[in-house]
Amino acid sequence: MQRALPKASYLAGIPAVQYLQKAGELAFPVPVTFFVGENGTGKSTLLEAIAVACGFNPEGGSKNFTFSTRKSHSELHDCLTPCRVHRERDGFFLRAESFYNVATNIEQLDEEPAFSPPLIGGYGGVPLHEQSHGESFLALVQNRFGGQGLYLLDEPEAALSPARQLTLLAEIHQLVQKGSQFIIATHSPMLMAFPGACIWQFTEEGLGQVPYEETEHYQLMRRFLENPGRYLQYLLEE
Numbered sequence: 001m002q003r004a005l006p007k008a009s010y011l012a013g014i015p016a017v018q019y020l021q022k023a024g025e026l027a028f029p030v031p032v033t034f035f036v037g038e039n040g041t042g043k044s045t046l047l048e049a050i051a052v053a054c055g056f057n058p059e060g061g062s063k064n065f066t067f068s069t070r071k072s073h074s075e076l077h078d079c080l081t082p083c084r085v086h087r088e089r090d091g092f093f094l095r096a097e098s099f100y101n102v103a104t105n106i107e108q109l110d111e112e113p114a115f116s117p118p119l120i121g122g123y124g125g126v127p128l129h130e131q132s133h134g135e136s137f138l139a140l141v142q143n144r145f146g147g148q149g150l151y152l153l154d155e156p157e158a159a160l161s162p163a164r165q166l167t168l169l170a171e172i173h174q175l176v177q178k179g180s181q182f183i184i185a186t187h188s189p190m191l192m193a194f195p196g197a198c199i200w201q202f203t204e205e206g207l208g209q210v211p212y213e214e215t216e217h218y219q220l221m222r223r224f225l226e227n228p229g230r231y232l233q234y235l236l237e238e
Contacts, residue, residue, distance in 0.1 A: 011076055016042035019206035025083075026200075026207075028183065031176045034192045035185040036215055037202030043185040044154050048095075049076035050183065051152045056093035060102045063091060067105045088181070090149030094140065096158035103128035103136060133159035141171045147178025157188035165190045189218045 011017050020026060035043040052058050057065040107127065110118040120127060124139040131139060137159050145151060157165055165188055172182055172194060186192060192199055193212055201210045212218060224231050 009075065011045070014042040014045065015204055015206040016046060016202045017076065020046075023207075028181065028198070030196055030198045031180065032172065032182045032184070032194050032197040034194075034197055034199045035183070035202060036187070036192055036199055036217060038216070041202035041204070043202050045076060047152055047154050047183060047185045049080055050082070051093040052077035053080040054082050054091070054150065054152075056091065056152065059098045060093050060095040061105070062093075065102065065105060067101065067108075086179075088148060088150040090146045090180075091151065092140070092145060092149070093152045094137070094154060094156060096137075096155045099133075099136070099140075100129075134161065134164050138164060138167060138171075141168060141175075145171075145175055145180070147175055147180055149175070149180045151175070151180060151182050153182065153184040153186075155185055155187065157186055157191055162190060169194060187217060189215070189221045192217065 035047060037043055048058060055063045057063070057067065059065075059068065061067075106119050106123065107129065110120055122144050124143040126139065128136040128139065137156060156168060160168060169191060176182070184191065192215060197212075199210055199212060199215060200207055201215060
């Protein structure tokens, strides 16, 4: 972080932000990095700030999207200075919660007179609103992501079945082979199993790198699947 936050900012109370203020930087040495942790620990807040600092629209999309439905992003991006070894040729910020707005903006732009082909052609040719949420997510990754890009994904598993999460893993692998970098905020133990990924776990103590098998998500899911009856009996007993 190149600039301190105002003392009155609510962001100053987030442990992950406090960690960054002390550490000064956060490195991404491998092609795929995951932000994991409980709700409210700052994963999406930091990912959003990185996206905005890199020039992406706060509500999602590529750097060419400028629409704004509701200004709700924090000022954290003003404190960040991205440092790149190589300049990316492509990029996209996917926010599961606002992808509907991106799809709507694509339709609005395609309704305007233009000499260039319709934008939807770059997303598979089928209007995103005419697909299920999960289908539109995969259409984005499979058609719009071209490689040699920076792709920031905020909870992409939100609309994907387990089988489709495996499809997304395969797509990420193919794009990594094309020189792409991913930073992904997720709750999915399936996605964070990507080989060689760096996992930053957000906790009440701040930030720390952890092996896949030591993430809270993996451990809880493993214990539940080993004995779901025990968990359900404890949770549902009256």
